[in-house]
Amino acid sequence: MNIWPLRFRELADGRVFLADDAGTFFLSDRSFVDRYGEDRLTTRDRDFLLANGHAFETESEPAYNSFAWRWSARQAKGGRLRYVILVPTLRCNLACTYCQVSRAPETARGFDWTPEALAQVLGYLEALSGSEIKIEFQGGEPLLRLDLLNAVRDFCRARFARSEFVVCTNLQSIGPAELDFLSASDTYVSTSVDGVLSDHDRHRTQNPALAKQFFENLGAVRRVAAGRISALPTIDLDQPPDLDALIRTYEDLGQNSIFLRPVNYQGFARRRHPAARDVGRWNQFHENFVRKIIERNYQTGGNLGEYYLTLCLKRMLAPGHDGHVDLRNPGLLGDDYLVIDQDGVLYPTDEARMVSRIGLADLSIGTVAHGVDHQRLAALNGAAFNHLDPDCVHCPYQPFCGVDPVDDISRYGRLDLPKHLTWFCGRHLALFDLAARLLFSRDEMVQHSLRQWLDLPEIPIGLAPVHYDPTAPTR
Amino acid sequence: MIVQISEHLRASAPVALARLAYHYPELSFALVDEVIEVLGENFDEAVIRREVSYALYRQHLFVQSLPLRAALLATLSHP
Numbered sequence: 200m201n202i203w204p205l206r207f208r209e210l211a212d213g214r215v216f217l218a219d220d221a222g223t224f225f226l227s228d229r230s231f232v233d234r235y236g237e238d239r240l241t242t243r244d245r246d247f248l249l250a251n252g253h254a255f256e257t258e259s260e261p262a263y264n265s266f267a268w269r270w271s272a273r274q275a276k277g278g279r280l281r282y283v284i285l286v287p288t289l290r291c292n293l294a295c296t297y298c299q300v301s302r303a304p305e306t307a308r309g310f311d312w313t314p315e316a317l318a319q320v321l322g323y324l325e326a327l328s329g330s331e332i333k334i335e336f337q338g339g340e341p342l343l344r345l346d347l348l349n350a351v352r353d354f355c356r357a358r359f360a361r362s363e364f365v366v367c368t369n370l371q372s373i374g375p376a377e378l379d380f381l382s383a384s385d386t387y388v389s390t391s392v393d394g395v396l397s398d399h400d401r402h403r404t405q406n407p408a409l410a411k412q413f414f415e416n417l418g419a420v421r422r423v424a425a426g427r428i429s430a431l432p433t434i435d436l437d438q439p440p441d442l443d444a445l446i447r448t449y450e451d452l453g454q455n456s457i458f459l460r461p462v463n464y465q466g467f468a469r470r471r472h473p474a475a476r477d478v479g480r481w482n483q484f485h486e487n488f489v490r491k492i493i494e495r496n497y498q499t500g501g502n503l504g505e506y507y508l509t510l511c512l513k514r515m516l517a518p519g520h521d522g523h524v525d526l527r528n529p530g531l532l533g534d535d536y537l538v539i540d541q542d543g544v545l546y547p548t549d550e551a552r553m554v555s556r557i558g559l560a561d562l563s564i565g566t567v568a569h570g571v572d573h574q575r576l577a578a579l580n581g582a583a584f585n586h587l588d589p590d591c592v593h594c595p596y597q598p599f600c601g602v603d604p605v606d607d608i609s610r611y612g613r614l615d616l617p618k619h620l621t622w623f624c625g626r627h628l629a630l631f632d633l634a635a636r637l638l639f640s641r642d643e644m645v646q647h648s649l650r651q652w653l654d655l656p657e658i659p660i661g662l663a664p665v666h667y668d669p670t671a672p673t674r
Numbered sequence: 675m676i677v678q679i680s681e682h683l684r685a686s687a688p689v690a691l692a693r694l695a696y697h698y699p700e701l702s703f704a705l706v707d708e709v710i711e712v713l714g715e716n717f718d719e720a721v722i723r724r725e726v727s728y729a730l731y732r733q734h735l736f737v738q739s740l741p742l743r744a745a746l747l748a749t750l751s752h753p
Contacts, residue, residue, distance in 0.1 A: 619697065
């Protein structure tokens with residue numbers, strides 16, 4: 200019998216999580232790991248591995264092809280460019296403490312697309328192959344240049360058979376024209392709501408009247424774009440929001456999922472939010488929040504989830520959850536999405552734009568005028584997967600996890616730190632540890648939330664297999 | 675602390691020790707004849723003993739399974 204290599208990791212309670220390269224996992228104990236590492240597996244061990252797809256007898260049998268398919272399905276496929284982030288202006292009418300973008304004051308001049316720049320962007324979009332496009336308007340505050348947004352949207356609607364638009368906006372200045380723009384069924388709103396008014400004011404508006412205006416604007420937009428608004432809070436660990444109030448705020452918004460976003464270690468946040476470096480504090484905060492919503496869901500029969508944990512759970516349970524570009528593997532850069540900055544420079548991600556804008560490293564990959572510089576892109580993509588990392592090759596979470604070379608460069612100025620020393624790895628080890636503990640929990644309170652998050656009427660036993668061999672001889 | 679290692683894990687020891695060295699920079703690991711010697715202060719011996727075993731297993735299993743992984747990639751590259 201041939202056993203596909205199993206990676207293993209002890210959980211906090213001493214149980215051991217094991218997974219093969221295709222991401223099929225089970226829970227066992229130290230004695231199994233000893234037997235496995237010392238080449239003395241029992242008949243029960245071998246039967247379990249064979250029955251659960253971790254082993255095969257010959258390459259001609261279905262078990263082999265099944266594993267090959269599952270491994271292949273675990274690899275993210277990028278493909279044709281169909282998601283473009285545009286930055287029509289760097290001007291903004293707020294100055295949030297954790298702003299990661301290279302913003303300019305609202306009244307500044309020279310920070311918007313010129314007519315020539317608009318023409319170049321439209322020319323770039325015109326040349327794309329394919330019949331679908333998703334445009335994300337970033338900034339600055341993109342609604343300050345509604346005319347440019349209209350020009351892009353009109354063009355895309357005519358050029359592509361299917362087009363969608365996301366406006367990442369602070370909703371601070373909304374009038375009839377903006378409401379009309381956002382009322383279109385192909386247009387989505389992404390905004391930040393940091394909690395109750397005082398939380399929102401502390402980091403974003405720094406003026407209670409403006410915070411009040413924001414919530415009024417949010418209400419107005421909800422009336423014209425119901426079901427097309429996503430909001431998320433950015434969490435400052437030094438002044439975290441009251442969790443119950445945060446949850447109530449999002450429940451009032453009608454969202455059943457909250458994406459807790461840590462302060463991004465970019466731009467202003469480097470100076471003003473040193474806690475953004477502390478992954479341990481973040482992990483503790485995040486787990487506390489998850490425990491709270493699990494308890495709350497059980498008490499209320501509710502279904503509130505934390506978006507990123509749910510994504511991790513889904514990635515553990517099945518291949519194909521590769522839509523979130525920050526967590527996929529390979530996470531090829533400049534492939535199916537990219538950023539066109541206000542000055543026409545191309546970047547693989549918005550964070551790469553920030554790293555470049557603050558002068559840390561030039562991560563640009565071309566210009567809208569001349570297209571992608573494939574040599575520069577290839578250099579970045581050499582670090583865009585985790586299969587060969589000397590530590591990831593031993594990590595059972597590797598098939599579900601990803602990499603973030605831009606974050607590594609941003610935080611450490613290098614790509615070759617041992618993974619366990621990086622914020623990305625520290626965060627995801629904790630997330631997958633938590634996800635594993637939840638998946639193998641028999642606590643009805645946990646199971647209730649898992650059913651809601653995974654949209655399952657019941658949690659099948661086989662979803663989280665457990666293997667022990669009490670008859671195995673000990674050393 | 676001394677950790678005995680099985681004969682079949684000896685070949686994995688140099689790489690395993692290199693990995694342990696950067697995961698536990700406060701400790702010193704050395705392969706001496708048939709054992710691994712761990713030097714340091716105030717460490718949990720049970721934890722480190724297990725980590726040494728796991729590092730040896732991981733390297734052993736990694737090398738042992740390379741042909742399987744190569745065959746899988748060959749299958750997928752040239753089905």
